[in-house]
Amino acid sequence: MADSLRDQLLKSGIVKQVRDEKRPAVQSARSAQKGRSAKPPRHRPAAADADGIDLARAYAIRAQTEAGERKRAEQEAAEQARLRRECKQKIQHLLAGNALNKPEADQPRNFEYGGKIRRIYVDAAQLAALNAGELGVVQQGGRYVLVRREIAEQVGAIDARHLALLVDPATAGVGDDGVPDDLMW
Template sequence: MAKTLQEQLLQAGLVDQKKAKQIKQQKRKQKKQTPRGHEGVDEVKLATQKAREEKAEKDREKNRQLQVEAELRSLQAQVKQIIEMNRIARNDGEVGYQFTDGTKIKKIYVTEAQQNALAKGQIAIARLEELYELIPKGAAEKILQRNADAIVLLNQQDSQEEVDEDDPYADYQIPDDLMW
C-alpha cells in the first residue's frame, strides 16, 4: 500500500518519531485556527480582482480618449463644411493682400472690394487644409467657436479706440489697407 511521506521518512531514518508528532500537531493547530470555508487569504482571487479593476480603469481611460478624438474630428468636419459652404470667390483678384499666418507672411490676390471688406472686418481669411479662403464675418464667428486656429485673419473694428487729447493727428485716421 501507499505509504505517506511521513512514514517513508521515518523508515529511511531521516526523521525521528518525536519530530513527526510535532509536525502533525502543528498541522492540526493550523487547520483549527483557520475558519471553515476560508483556507487562508486567497491571494489569487485578490490579484485577479485587482487586475480586473486596473483593466476596467484602463478601458475607461481609453474610451474617454476615443470620445475626445471623435469630438475633435467632428469639430474639424464642421469647420471644413462651414468654410466650403461660405467661401467667397476671389474672381482672379489683382490686388495682393498680405497677412500673417503664425510667423509667416502670406499673400493672396483679391479684388479691391474684397480688400476693403477685409480691412473693415466684414470678410475673414480661413485656412482650409493648405489653402486660404475668404469667408463672411458671420461664418468666421461660427468657426471661432469651434476651432480658433482655422481663422487666420478677422479684423475687428474698435470704435472705442483711446485717443490722446494732445495728439495733433487725432482727426486723421490711418487706413488699414495702406499700401507702401
C-alpha cells in the same frame, strides 16, 4: 615570455595556488560549522502582508487597474476625435458655397496664424473689406478661405482655432503711412 598570466602571478608570489577540489570541501565545512546545510535554500511561498494581500493578488489588481485606465484613455481619445470630426463637418457645411476666393486675385494680404505669417490673395475691393472687418479668413483643410464676417463669426463659435483672421471694425484703422495697423509684411 610564453608564460600565461596565471603562471606569472604564481611565480611572483602575489597569488597562491588553490586546487579546485578543495574549494567545495572548504565551503561545505564552513557551512557545517555555522549549522547550515550545503543545500540551496528552498523557495518559500509568497508571504501575505499585514492586509492579507499576497504578491500575486497585488499584481493582478495592478494589472486590472492599468487595463481600466488604458480603456478610459482610449474612450476619451475616441470621443475627442468624434467631436473634432463633427466640428470639421459643421465648418465644411458652413463654408460650402460661401467662399469668396477669386482665382484672379493678385494682391497678397499677410496675417499671423499659428505663430507664422500666412498669406491670402485678394483683389482691391476684398482687401479694403478685409481690413475694415467686413470679411474674414477661415482655415479649412490646409487652405485659407475668404468669407463674410457672419460666416467667420459662426466658424469662430464652432471652433475658434479655425478662425484665421477677423479684424475688429472698431479697432480697424489706418496708420500714418496709409497702411492698415494690423497688416503684417
